[in-house]
Amino acid sequence: MEKLLPKAKQTEFHWLKLAKKRQLTKTIFFLEFEIPQSLQVHFQFEAGQYVTLKYFSMGQWNQNDFSMTSAPYEGKITLGIKINYEKSSAKDLFENLKVGDLLEVSEPKGRFTLVSKPHEFRTIIGFAGGIGITPLLSHFKNILRNEPRTRLFLFYGNKTKEDIAFKNELDELMNSHSDRLKIYYFYSQEKIGNGLFEGRLNEKKVALIINQILLLDDTDEESTIWDAVDEVLICGKGEMIKSVANACYHHGIPKRNIHFELFEEFNEDIYPVEKDFPLIEDIEVDFKLLHHQYSSKLKNNKVRLLQQLLIQGFPVPYSCKSGICGSCECVLEEGDVELLENEYLTEKEEKAGIILACMSVILSKNIKVNFDLN
Known part of the structure; x- marks a missing residue:
């Protein structure tokens, strides 16, 4: 996951040494950072979280967020980073950062x-698209180590x-935990002779997965594996998350059990607004941001608060615009809103x-809001 966003909340950074670097695919590379004993208290984290890297590239300082692939028990920070285009700062970072170099890395968040729940029997499934595998890899490693009764299914599209x-690491996990982990790969631009595994992960594909893969449950002959699903983890592009999340919801998974993480900006709602x-009209807005006071007038409330302020050119922090990342978190000091x-x-x-x-x-x-939470 990579996010590009201005920050209203302070982020604490520390210098970490790069221990390993390698290229995984044509566009994705791997970084591993050492955590010295003196900083271990600052880098305790939960599976699925991310860190921000601060680095100089192409004449300016960058602060980009990347999901960790490491699990908490591993005692290190590992990242999978995608180079989205030729002149991206990520490409610059890969070409110029050397093993042994120090880089500013934020304390984990997200x-x-x-x-x-190590004492419960659980079924957890994950859907990942491309570089969206990074936080799911962290989750799956952590669950396999700490929840001996949990079984996992991963559906990974490329x-x-x-x-x-991370094909080798995923296959090693599946071979080591073949009784509890099943991984299925899907390809949107390659024919492999099986239509089920060809095409994008979307609502139609989820229905096929439920009917053809998550069928009879060996632990309960009267139900299916899908009936036993406790949690769903989804990470990828916005359209993929929206389609898969709604498919899971329409097939009976409560929204509170469907968790998702974006790795790019997405301007749509994940679930339809049903109200x-x-x-x-003629709304007066006062807000505090980065220690400055601003005032503005909005024509009406047909567009949400963040989007209206961005249209007017205010430097309001954001990333997903879909209620996932928390970048636009603020305090409502006066007035009323429907969240x-x-x-x-x-x-x-x-x-x-x-x-x-x-x-x-x-x-x-x-209304009056304050974006300076710290």
Whole structure:
């Protein structure tokens, strides 16, 4: 996962030494950082989290977020990074960073996490597209080590076989835990002689997976494997997440058990909005951002708060615009908004007045928010 976003919340960085670097595919490379004893307390993390790398590239400083592939028990930070285009900062980073170099790495963060339940019998499935495998690899390694009763199914989509990142590591995991882990690869631009595994991971493909792979359950002859699914993990491009998440929901998985992580900007809702809101016009907005006070007037509430402020040119922090990443988190100090479904905020945070600007429909003539949470 790579995110490009301005930050309103302070991020703590530390210098870490690069221990390993290698190319995995034509466009994806691997980095491993050592964590010295003196910094281990700052780099304790949960499976599924990410770090920010700060580095100089093409005349400017960059702060980009990348999901970790390492599991907490491994005691190191490992990343899979994709080079999306020829002149990207990621390509510059790969070509210029050498083993032994020091790089500024943030303390781990993110909420694409699961509560560990080592004493329960669970079924967890994952859907990954391309570089979206990175946080799922962290999750699966962690679950296989710490939850002996949990079984896992991974459905991993790529363009071709040559594009599969971490293929060797995934196959080693499956061979070592063949009784609890099954991995299925899908190809959108390569014919392999089996239509089930050709094409993108989407709503139609999920239906086929349920009917052809997640069938009779050896542990319960009266139900299917799909009936036993406890949690779903999804990471990839926005369209893939939207299609797969809705397919899982429509096939009976509660939304609270469907977890997803984006690795690019996505401007649509993951789930359809099923509610109409009263029209509010001529809205006055006051907000604090990076220690500056701003005021603006919005024509109406047909577009959500974040999107309206971005249209007007304000440097509001964002990444996904879909209620997943939490980058636009802020405190509602005055006024009313309707906060739509999101994957980020806890009930405690919502009760404390914290909202996500990207998921906020304004319901009053005046609102005041504060993006400087620190």
